[in-house]
Amino acid sequence: MDAFAELGLERSLTLDGESLKAAVTAAGKERHPDAGGTAEDFARLQQAKGLLERPVSRLKHWLELEKVPGDMRGTVSDDLMAVFSEMGVLLQQTDELLREREKVSSALAKAMLEGRVQECREKLEAMQDRLGEMVEVRVERFGSIEVGGTDGWEVARDLGFLAKWQGEVRDRFARLW
Incomplete structure (x- = not known):
């Protein structure tokens, strides 16, 4: 189709x-x-x-329709690689905090965790903003992709990772409430 x-x-x-x-x-x-x-x-x-x-699905669909050689496996941009480890650390810290919060049962213990929970929410919000900006940068390249000036498959791979990460950040953020 x-x-x-x-x-x-x-x-x-x-x-x-x-x-x-x-x-x-x-x-x-x-x-x-x-x-x-x-x-x-x-x-x-x-x-x-x-x-x-969704930008990632639109780009992938366009690349397939235009029969541009490539696929979703392969390298990603350097700036995305730099965020990769930061994402891992942030998600691990959030998961640990969530596990810790699940173990406590008293209102006092939960209240004592609230400062760390709020700090974690702020970090997740900042990461979500950063990921959103990275998506926008890639969407701005769409015109260049159409004329063959930018590797569309690399942008599609980047957008795929970014969409996945945005979902993970949204999930963790919601679980902190």
């Missing part, structure tokens, strides 16, 4: 969120089962939306 064609969009990585939303809304008015469409048509619409709304 070509998700861009499915939604009547030009095959472009620099697709903005508003254009995607408008295309999905317009197609949904025709394809939704309540509007006379079929369940299969609506499912394809939802699949196309899913492929295009």
Whole structure:
């Protein structure tokens, strides 16, 4: 399936969120089962939306459609490697704190941990901001990828790691509440 064609969009990585939303809304008015469409048509619409709304899946889909050689295995950017060890340490510290907090049962013991919990939340928030900035830097390269000036598969690999890390940070942050 070509998700861009499915939604009547030009095959472009620099697709903005508003254009995607408008295309999905317009197609949904025709394809939704309540509007006379079929369940299969609506499912394809939802699949196309899913492929295009996340930068990593949009890029991977575009690279495959354009038959750009490469895959999701391989090297990642140096700046991402630098964050790799920091992420590991932060997640290990958070997991240890979560285990420690699960073991305590008294309100006093929980209150005594609250300072460390808050500090950990702040570190997770800072990491989430940093990861978000790294995603944005890569999304800004999409125009260059379209014209062959940047290795799209390396950017896709980076975005894959960043999305995974963002999910892990969100999960740990939620568990701290």
